Every structure is written in structure tokens, then in C-alpha cells.
Amino acid sequence: MTTREIRYLEAVREAMIQEMEQDETIFLIGEDIGAYGGAFQVTHGMMEKFGPERILDTPITEMGITGAAVGSAMLSMRPIAEIMFMDFVTLASEQLVNQAAKIRFMFGGNATVPMVLRTPAGSGVGGSAQHSQSLENWFVHIPGLKVVMPSTPYDAKGLLIASIRDDNPVVYVEHKLLYKMKGAVPEESYTIPLGSADVKREGRDLTIVATSIMVKRSLDAAEQLAAEGIEVEVIDPRTLKPLDTETIIQSVIKSGRLLIVHEAAKTGGFGSEICSVIAESEAFGYLDAPIVRLAGRDIPIPYNRNLEYHAVPQVEDIVEKACDLVKARI
């Protein structure tokens, strides 16, 4: 394979382009994805390449966009819907939650909904309360939906191709701060199976399970902790649903300590699910210290730069919690 460094947003775009080139049933639908190139430039140039028959630029109609994806997917098209900010999935959620998620089961397996809904989550760009939310766990809670959250350009491409080829509705959550991140990505097409976690760094003293932007911050923290002699294992579940519980359980059995890091608000966040998985598993008996969740504060994202920064976990917070945790005992 030929590998080169590209940015996360280019990896997302490349996945879509390569899939569209070999499968005519794939099309894109969303707001400002044509001439504008998408609010974050993810679809830049795709209108020129595929034309308005396959790049469907819409007015501001989140429920309509999502419904268009659901209905066409029932007729074996493979739509990719873009919701400009994850905050606006609130408007799309009827079609996603009541329709897309239920159709296969409710109709006794007689129809499938092979669609992807792509959307950027996360704070850090001054978007304030209505343009910064991380709502992934809402969808994890809905049987019938899959939830994917890539943290690197490599994962972004492989997971998106797998999501497009999946016969179920997939919510694919990008992160605004990751769009410019560079990483090695093969030119060729490849998939990463949904439901496979990735050990991003090995270590024996402590397991960190982190999602999206928090994977990068945890790896930066792990680097600092290594200098102090603390060896951290960093696991990225990559798909929240289906969840690769085995990789997490085995790591906790090895390290005996678990720190969970995510950006979404702590209460009812995905960390609660990971906690429960460990509490219910054989790993529970191996814990040397209580599990710690480090997550976004239970507040809307504030506008002020400093408050925004401190609303969600940063590298120094992870370092501090990890240091406390390696010293803690049950």
C-alpha cells in the first residue's frame, strides 16, 4: 500500500470519493456541501467531481435531509447525509431515531436502511452552547443505530468506508478540532470493521479508554506520564456501538486501573457504559482502584475562551487524574 500524510478531513473526503467511484448508489445530501464545500470544507471539490445528481445541496432542512436518506436507503441507495453541526441532529432525530433505527426490526427484517449520517461534534472553536455539543451517547442508547467516532485520519477513512458498506444506519461523528490533524493514510481503499477497538499505546500501569479528540489528548498525557515512569495503555473504542468490550476488559485485567476520558457531559455519558461493562465483567475483580471518569462538565459549552477550555478535559487534567489513579487503592 502507498501511504502518505493527509489531514483527517481529507481522509473523510477520500473515503467518500473512493466509494462513490465504485458504487453508483452512493450520494451525498446536506446543507452547503456543493459550491461552499461544506461548513468545514470536507466536501470541497466533490460537486465538480460528481455533479448535482450525486451531491445534493439543500436548504436548511435537517429532518428532510435525514428522511431523504432513510427513504432512499430503503430502496437500496446508499446515502451519506451531512448534518452541519451535531447540535442540529436534534432536528434530524425523528427520522433517525423513530424511523431509521426501527425499520429493519419493526418490519420483521423485510427492509434495511444502509445510510450514514456524518456530523461534526465538539467544542474548542468558540462555537458556544449551540454549536459545540457532543451528543453521541443519545444515539448509542437507540437500538438499531451504530455509532462511530474516529480519532485519527487513518481510522476516519477505514471506518467511513466500513460505515458506507454497512447495511444499517450509522451515525459517524467527526470532531472539528481533528479536521486539520495529519496522519499516515493509505491511498488504496480499506475498511476497519465496526466493533474493533484499537490499542493506541501499550502500557501496564493504567488503562485509559478515550474517544475522539480525547484519544489525542490521552496520548499526549501518556507521553508526559511515561517521563515520570507511569506506563499508560490508551484504548480507542473507535465505534461506540457495536462496542469491542473484550479489548477493554483484557486491558483492565492487565493494568488493574481504568480512567475513562470523553468530551461529552459526564452524567449519562458514554463513560457510564464503559464503567458498567467493567463492573459486570471478570475485570472487576482485578481492579486495584475505583474507576475514574474524566468528562465534560455538566454545563452547556460556554463562549469565553478560558471557560470553554476548562469545560472539557485537557491534557493536564488527564495527567493529573492518571497520577492520582496510579496511587489510589480500593
Add this chain to the structure above:
Amino acid sequence: MKLTKKLAKNLLKKMCLIRAFEEQADKSYMEGKVHGTIHVSIGQEASSVGSISALNPDDYILSTHRGHGHSLAKGADPKLMMAELFGKEAGYCHGRGGSMHIADIAGGNLGANGVVGGGNPMAVGVGLAIKMRKQNQVVLCFFGDGAFANGAFHESMQLVVRFELPVIYICENNQYAMSFPTGDEKTSEQLAESGEYYGMPGIAVDGNDVLAVRKVVQEAVDRARTGDGPSLIITDTYRRKAHSRSDRDAYRDKKEVKEWEAKDPILRFKKLVTDDDLLTEEEIDNIAQQANTSVEEARLFAEEAPEPALETIEDGVYAP
């Protein structure tokens, strides 16, 4: 409706203040003092000022992401607005909201909105509360042409008619919703026709003519106050600048932008008042100068105001 010297001065003052405020906001953004993004309404001042000049001080407005003009027209203090853009504790939202969420509840501005169409359903509730409390107030709900396609618009139209509410929906048709060319698809007259469909008057007006806007809004306000229910008004205008600070503005013809510059609402009004001998050149210059001075004061205030204290970060989510 006769244009008095006093009214002419007031309308011009507000429009100049909005222009000066947004030009400064843009500059401060470029200097890194304003975080995130801002949406300026340069070229649309007649729409906000004309509309809001038809209100009493105790009437309400609901605003949009492009809301600096609405806010200032409703009487907001530029100091507290600029401080909010700078994320300072002294700002209208104590630095929690920013440009897209300025609200001046005491002044009757129930908030800008980060969600397109977000205010339209809330206007139903504001209208209901006014009616239930037997007040003689009205609410102006601003929204962009982009919200026209959204379900929120249509549901709200049904409800305000059904309950005969004192709500005036003002669609500021600045021709584009980001890159989506509403203006190519539908004229303001065509958008206005949907009012009739829902059972209320629908009126399109030249949104760069402050007096024309004021007149149609005044008529709608009078209807609403006397129990004759809601109206839909489309102010036909143009977004001269890019959508926001992150827009490359690659989707429209620069010639079109130039053409609209020539229809500048402030220049137009200045010409009208000088032609009619209502205001002298000197008076006009003074008004512009005053606007610059108060914006400069606002900038200094915002620069010097303290940041919110980190210890307060979790405050204010819930009412006690």
C-alpha cells in the same frame, strides 16, 4: 406618516451605530479579540431599524445569529454587547453566550439564536403569554430566508393563526442562506404569498428603505395590537459580507455585491434627508461621529472589562 426631523435623526443614529459597531466587531475579530465566529448585518440596517422603530419600548423581539442590528435597534447598550463579543463578565450574557446569543431580556430582546428557525416557535409562546396576560404588547420575530424551508417556520405559522396571536414574523431575505441562493429560487414577493396560505397578511417590502420597512411593520403592529392577529413581512435586502468569518464566499458574483453596495440603506437615507432639507450635512456628520465615539467607548470598555472567574464556570445552569 410624516418624517419629522426627530424621527429622521433617530433612524439615522441607529443605522450608523449598527454599522460602526459591526465594522469594529469585524476588526476586533481579525485582531483575535473576538472568539469563534461572528455574522454581521452590514447592508441590512434598514431592515432591523425600520422594523424595530415601529415598536414601543415594552414590546418584544426574537432575533437571529445575525442579530447585532436587532439588538442595537431595540436599545441595547453597545458597551455590554461589545463586552459579550469579547467574552467578558460584564457582557450581556456574562461572556457565556457570545455574538450568536446576545439577549437583553430587560430591554425586550428575548435573544439571538444559533439555530436557524430557533426563534420562530418561541414566538408562538411569547404571543400566547402576551395574550393570556392580557397585555397590549407585540412580538417581532426575525428570521432569515434560510429558515423558510425549515419545519419550525411552518409549524409556527399554523399556531399563531390558530390562536390569533400578536406576532409579526419578519423574514430578512438577504438572498443567501450561506451558499444557498434563496434569491435565485424565490423572490420576496413569492415568499410573502405564503402568508395568505396560512391565513395572515403577507407583505414584501424594500428592505433597504428604512421608511418603507417602518410603514409596513407599523401597520402589522397596529393590527396585532387591536386583536387582528399575526402578519408575515419579507424585507428584501442583501448580505454584503461573507456569511461568517469562516466563509470563503466563493459562490457569488462580485458584481452582484457591488450592485447592492450602490443600494446602501444608510447612503440612501442620508440622501433622502438632505434632499428633503430635514438634516444638514453637518448634522449628518455629527450623527456618524457620535456613532463612532460610542463604539470606540464600547471597545475600550470591552478591552478593559475583566474575564469571568474560572470558579464560576459551573454556575447558572439551573435556577436555584
